[in-house]
Amino acid sequence: MSRNPKKSYLLRAIEILLIVMAISLFFLDRYTALYINNILIHFIVFYVTVTGLALIGMVFILGYKSSYAILVVLFTTLLLCFAVAFFSWGGEWKTQTVLYQHKFYPERTIELRMRGDRFSFGYKKQIVAREKILSFVDRITDVDTTEIDQSQWKRVTIRNNNLKFDDD
Numbered sequence: 001m002s003r004n005p006k007k008s009y010l011l012r013a014i015e016i017l018l019i020v021m022a023i024s025l026f027f028l029d030r031y032t033a034l035y036i037n038n039i040l041i042h043f044i045v046f047y048v049t050v051t052g053l054a055l056i057g058m059v060f061i062l063g064y065k066s067s068y069a070i071l072v073v074l075f076t077t078l079l080l081c082f083a084v085a086f087f088s089w090g091g092e093w094k095t096q097t098v099l100y101q102h103k104f105y106p107e108r109t110i111e112l113r114m115r116g117d118r119f120s121f122g123y124k125k126q127i128v129a130r131e132k133i134l135s136f137v138d139r140i141t142d143v144d145t146t147e148i149d150q151s152q153w154k155r156v157t158i159r160n161n162n163l164k165f166d167d168d
Helices: 005-031 039-062 067-088
Strands: 034-036 094-102 108-116 123-132 137-142 153-159
Touching (some): 005 034, 005 039, 034 039
Antiparallel strands (some): 094 108, 108 123, 123 137
């Protein structure tokens, strides 16, 4: 049974496109103000990026194309990504209080966020301007609340309590 070369070429192009998109999203999350706020999507993007780079190196640079070698790379990168995620992940930033909301763009907020440190006691805090881009991607920038333009922002103080602290 012979393969359809057009279908094979299309599948290869889709695979490469997905890998390039994952690599781009990974580096945008890592080195810009974009933030992936869903830990599952963050892990998938990380895994596809690492696996894609490993497969590109294995197939195009080293020339290995066997199914066994590809399965070994898929499984090895999965274990590697789990280990890296476990030891380097500091916890997710959770919104505790929405302090301000933009008067003209309600998807823009200034929030007090906290996260629990993974291997130590206590919480880290930050006040950031958050703009929702997609359901799982935000644009996050640090903000000084003493420099807020009151004509653009209104104080709302909405307590979300995403870390589930007691309200006593």
